[in-house]
Amino acid sequence: MQFDRPPPGEELNVTGEETVPRQAATVIVLRGGAEALEVLLVKRTPHARFMGGVWVFPGGAVDAHEGEGDAAHRVAAVRELQEEAGIVLADPDALVKFSRWITPAEVVVRFDTHFFLAPLPDGQEATIDGDEIVAQGWFTPVGALAAHERGDIALVFPTIKHLEAIAGFGSVEETLSAARDRDVAPVQPRVVTDGETARLLLPGEPGYDD
Numbered sequence: 001m002q003f004d005r006p007p008p009g010e011e012l013n014v015t016g017e018e019t020v021p022r023q024a025a026t027v028i029v030l031r032g033g034a035e036a037l038e039v040l041l042v043k044r045t046p047h048a049r050f051m052g053g054v055w056v057f058p059g060g061a062v063d064a065h066e067g068e069g070d071a072a073h074r075v076a077a078v079r080e081l082q083e084e085a086g087i088v089l090a091d092p093d094a095l096v097k098f099s100r101w102i103t104p105a106e107v108v109v110r111f112d113t114h115f116f117l118a119p120l121p122d123g124q125e126a127t128i129d130g131d132e133i134v135a136q137g138w139f140t141p142v143g144a145l146a147a148h149e150r151g152d153i154a155l156v157f158p159t160i161k162h163l164e165a166i167a168g169f170g171s172v173e174e175t176l177s178a179a180r181d182r183d184v185a186p187v188q189p190r191v192v193t194d195g196e197t198a199r200l201l202l203p204g205e206p207g208y209d210d
Contacts, residue, residue: 012106012193013108018105019109022062024061025062025074025080026057026059027058027117028040028117037166037171037172042055042126043133043134043135043153044132050109054154058080059081060080060084062076073116074093083129084128084129084132085127086124086127086128087126096116097114097115097116100114100115100184100186100187104189104191104200106191115162117175141164192207192208
């Protein structure tokens with residue numbers, strides 16, 4: 001991914017001192033059967049200093065009182081999902097871990113984010129507060145990517161890559177089953193600059209280790 005200016009909330013760090021990533025958790029909520037797997041995206045208020053106007057999966061930082069480790073990430077994921085989308089998950093242990101992404105070292109605001117999958121509980125619908133979150137929508141992964149390409153919604157790199165990863169699955173259960181067998185290792189993209197342009201690279205891509 002190439003850009004001539006950083007995406008919202010991804011301003012480059014020019015201080016020379018690497019920011020320590022803050023622990024965070026995100027929930028990718030799934031619904032739909034074999035004909036139309038959909039994911040929930042919510043739009044952050046344009047007035048937010050971080051990721052303003054961007055469509056994201058519900059999530060946020062782990063609070064200090066929530067502890068450390070996997071259990072803390074699960075508790076934070078459930079809390080953030082309820083706060084941002086009004087969806088209540090009864091059992092944090094039922095979340096299925098899907099990935100772990102660490103913000104590039106070249107960026108100012110950094111998170112060590114654990115992504116979880118969860119099916120939409122029966123009888124529940126997403127509701128937003130209209131303050132921190134100003135819109136919500138269910139998208140097929142391909143549909144969300146197409147909407148981004150058209151300029152209808154703004155997405156950032158991690159969301160795009162997760163939508164691409166989920167797009168190959170045909171149902172909620174297929175997605176969850178594949179995730180249960182997944183070896184979750186941390187992924188940390190790099191920002192590589194060339195003059196006034198920059199590229200986001202994933203491990204294994206040409207130029208990542210230069």
